[in-house]
Amino acid sequence: xxxxxxxxxxxxxxxxxxxxxxxxxxxxxxxxxxxxxxxxxxxxxxxxxxxxxxxxxxxxxxxxxxxxxxxxxxxxxxxxxxxxxxxxxxxxxxxxxxxxxxxxxxxxxxxxxxxxxxxxxxxxxxxxxxxxxxxxxxxxxxxxxxxxxxxxxxxxxxxxxxxxxxxxxxxxxxxxxxxxxxxxxxxxxxxxxxxxxxxxxxxxxxxxxxxxxxxxxxxxxxxxxxxxxxxxxxxxxxxxxxxxxxxxxxxxxxxxxxxxxxxxxxxxxxxxxxxxxxxxxxxxxxxxxxxxxxxxxxxxxxxxxxxxxxxxxxxxxxxxxxxxxxxxxxxxxxxxxxxxxxxxxxxxxxxxxxxxxxxxxxxxxxxxxxxxxxxxxxxxxxxxxxxxxxxxxxxxxxxxxxxxxxxxxxxxxxxxxxxxxxxxxxxxxxxxxxxxxxxxxxxxxxxxxxxxxxxxxxxxxxxxxxxxxxxxxxxxxxxxxxxxxxxxxxxxxxxxxxxxxxxxxxxxxxxxxxxxxxxxxx
Amino acid sequence: xxxxxxxxxxxxxxxxxxxxxxxxxxxxxxxxxxxxxxxxxxxxxxxxxxxxxxxxxxxxxxxxxxxxxxxxxxxxxxxxxxxxxxxxxxxxxxxxxxxxxxxxxxxxxxxxxxxxxxxxxxxxxxxxxxxxxxxxxxxxxxxxxxxxxxxxxxxxxxxxxxxxxxxxxxxxxxx
Numbered sequence: 001x002x003x004x005x006x007x008x009x010x011x012x013x014x015x016x017x018x019x020x021x022x023x024x025x026x027x028x029x030x031x032x033x034x035x036x037x038x039x040x041x042x043x044x045x046x047x048x049x050x051x052x053x054x055x056x057x058x059x060x061x062x063x064x065x066x067x068x069x070x071x072x073x074x075x076x077x078x079x080x081x082x083x084x085x086x087x088x089x090x091x092x093x094x095x096x097x098x099x100x101x102x103x104x105x106x107x108x109x110x111x112x113x114x115x116x117x118x119x120x121x122x123x124x125x126x127x128x129x130x131x132x133x134x135x136x137x138x139x140x141x142x143x144x145x146x147x148x149x150x151x152x153x154x155x156x157x158x159x160x161x162x163x164x165x166x167x168x169x170x171x172x173x174x175x176x177x178x179x180x181x182x183x184x185x186x187x188x189x190x191x192x193x194x195x196x197x198x199x200x201x202x203x204x205x206x207x208x209x210x211x212x213x214x215x216x217x218x219x220x221x222x223x224x225x226x227x228x229x230x231x232x233x234x235x236x237x238x239x240x241x242x243x244x245x246x247x248x249x250x251x252x253x254x255x256x257x258x259x260x261x262x263x264x265x266x267x268x269x270x271x272x273x274x275x276x277x278x279x280x281x282x283x284x285x286x287x288x289x290x291x292x293x294x295x296x297x298x299x300x301x302x303x304x305x306x307x308x309x310x311x312x313x314x315x316x317x318x319x320x321x322x323x324x325x326x327x328x329x330x331x332x333x334x335x336x337x338x339x340x341x342x343x344x345x346x347x348x349x350x351x352x353x354x355x356x357x358x359x360x361x362x363x364x365x366x367x368x369x370x371x372x373x374x375x376x377x378x379x380x381x382x383x384x385x386x387x388x389x390x391x392x393x394x395x396x397x398x399x400x401x402x403x404x405x406x407x408x409x410x411x412x413x414x415x416x417x418x419x420x421x422x423x424x425x426x427x428x429x430x431x432x433x434x435x436x437x438x439x440x441x442x443x444x445x446x447x448x449x450x451x452x453x454x455x456x457x458x459x460x461x462x463x464x465x466x467x468x469x470x471x472x473x474x475x476x477x478x479x480x481x482x483x484x485x486x487x488x489x490x491x492x493x494x495x496x497x498x499x500x501x502x503x504x505x506x507x508x509x510x511x512x513x514x515x516x517x518x519x520x521x522x
Numbered sequence: 523x524x525x526x527x528x529x530x531x532x533x534x535x536x537x538x539x540x541x542x543x544x545x546x547x548x549x550x551x552x553x554x555x556x557x558x559x560x561x562x563x564x565x566x567x568x569x570x571x572x573x574x575x576x577x578x579x580x581x582x583x584x585x586x587x588x589x590x591x592x593x594x595x596x597x598x599x600x601x602x603x604x605x606x607x608x609x610x611x612x613x614x615x616x617x618x619x620x621x622x623x624x625x626x627x628x629x630x631x632x633x634x635x636x637x638x639x640x641x642x643x644x645x646x647x648x649x650x651x652x653x654x655x656x657x658x659x660x661x662x663x664x665x666x667x668x669x670x671x672x673x674x675x676x677x678x679x680x681x682x683x684x685x686x687x688x689x690x691x692x693x694x695x696x697x
Binding site for chain 2: 358
């Protein structure tokens with residue numbers, strides 16, 4: 001049967017969320033002839049709709065539904081109802097992401113083995129490894145047209161990169177370039193090449209940056225096998241007496257409740273919403289929430305340790321011109337415990353416009369110490385730290401007492417740094433400041449983490465059902481026809497921006513689901 | 523800002539002749555606040571002119587940018603001059619003035635040195651009124667497109683074709 005599908009059609013795969021995981025999975029399944037209903041909480045915005053304006057774009061795209069926070073992270077104090085900067089729209093956070101597409105390093109798949117047990121950390125090896133993932137990464141890089149792979153040239157360096165790379169060279173780093181970016185460096189795949197516009201975070205108006213909103217989703221829809229329902233907020237996943245899931249209940253934009261039947265349900269709502277949904281779906285049979293026999297649903301929330309360093313110079317930089325994140329130093333990404341911490345971090349170019357710089361440089365700060373930095377906005381260069389943070393059982397998503405506009409319990413996001421996170425961030429701040437000092441910075445500004453964009457863990461993958469929520473295919477240990485298809489599957493966070501891995505896992509999961517359906521196992 | 527004409531059709535000379543000085547930067551008249559040079563003026567809807575001038579000074583002292591003219595600070599706080607907000611603002615400014623008289627012996631706007639005013643603000647910075655004003659300024663001040671060029675920020679670039687031919691890599695002082 002072709003889309004649109006009947007709500008009583010229990011032959012469809014229902015996917016919740018249309019970002020890197022859900023959007024990719026939807027297209028991959030549709031290409032294989034499988035009927036898919038994708039439910040997306042947000043509306044649909046395409047390149048012509050995107051706004052070159054930070055606050056207006058935030059209003060258009062960001063997930064601003066209520067959430068609450070706790071823990072010692074500064075975000076809980078400065079942005080208590082905005083723990084993350086992610087997107088509520090068709091395409092999810094692939095509209096907002098900057099495009100950095102890095103493979104995990106081999107040792108990162110086996111963090112427990114390679115780092116050892118750290119007190120307070122809930123480290124575990126992934127049940128898959130680099131060899132298993134290599135061919136899926138190949139497919140993902142091809143799909144996303146990643147620079148530095150498949151003969152795609154790297155992007156040219158912008159002003160911010162020139163300062164960054166000169167500093168990298170001065171301090172003796174070897175591995176730096178303009179990155180592996182899912183941004184066209186030449187016209188390809190019916191999408192334009194990058195026009196160095198900036199505003200990568202606000203949705204690429206040229207469509208040069210890969211986003212499921214205008215690649216995977218329309219490709220899937222063109223097969224006739226994919227129906228995307230926008231402004232459909234899933235409230236609950238329901239199941240039968242045998243414990244198999246049978247469909248989902250969702251609210252439309254008017255608040256009317258609908259039920260969509262399903263053969264398989266795949267959850268891809270990001271690491272805050274996915275566990276929230278499983279917990280909100282608690283029933284008599286599953287009083288602690290769906291797929292939670294391990295008690296691990298919502299736990300091990302990771303966000304990369306992050307942080308930024310800005311340098312001010314005596315001459316203009318104009319860091320905001322050009323591709324926001326086309327610049328990376330990888331020398332510190334290795335695991336080298338002699339630095340005083342396990343795991344590693346990437347340094348990547350980053351810029352914010354003046355309005356967001358004012359909001360995020362030092363939230364809550366005021367007075368001349370703060371404003372003299374902004375006075376020299378034009379002379380600033382910026383970089384972002386992306387490092388592996390430790391999974392901790394106590395860093396977790398739970399259901400808050402607060403309710404959203406639909407009367408559903410919202411996610412409370414609890415996060416406190418591990419001592420390893422603090423040691424790594426301080427190391428990265430020192431290196432970042434040294435990089436800018438070496439090119440003549442007159443002032444450097446180590447900047448605290450922003451609301452999270454890399455939300456990971458909370459439904460982690462594990463070999464044994466007692467240790468995690470999903471198996472190596474993203475299939476929940478407890479319920480065979482319930483899958484997790486987003487970054488919440490991550491067993492550990494690695495040092496790399498997660499999108500490429502989420503996409504590779506989704507392509508692989510689609511293959512598995514199709515195979516199991518054919519075999520009559522699902 | 524919103525009123526480029528002087529209120530009620532007054533000439534600049536008339537406006538200044540009818541106003542009294544408030545602090546270093548402002549003059550206040552019957553129902554309006556203006557810059558000392560009368561280059562801008564704004565009519566009051568709900569707040570007392572003295573209070574509005576005090577709030578504008580407070581805004582500058584929270585986020586002081588010497589190259590940003592007073593009219594932009596006034597625009598950033600104009601939202602408090604409404605029936606819904608004025609009472610809260612007047613009450614908060616009342617507290618500020620009480621504290622200013624205790625600490626420095628005069629109303630806030632009459633304290634001559636910025637460092638002394640900042641001392642008063644530091645003593646008040648955990649107060650919800652201070653936090654409301656400060657938080658509001660983050661967008662109210664810095665999201666005014668008119669001030670972006672002062673900071674060297676160019677804003678929207680898509681309509682001009684991005685920077686691919688307009689200097690994305692034009693930095694001259696680095697190798």
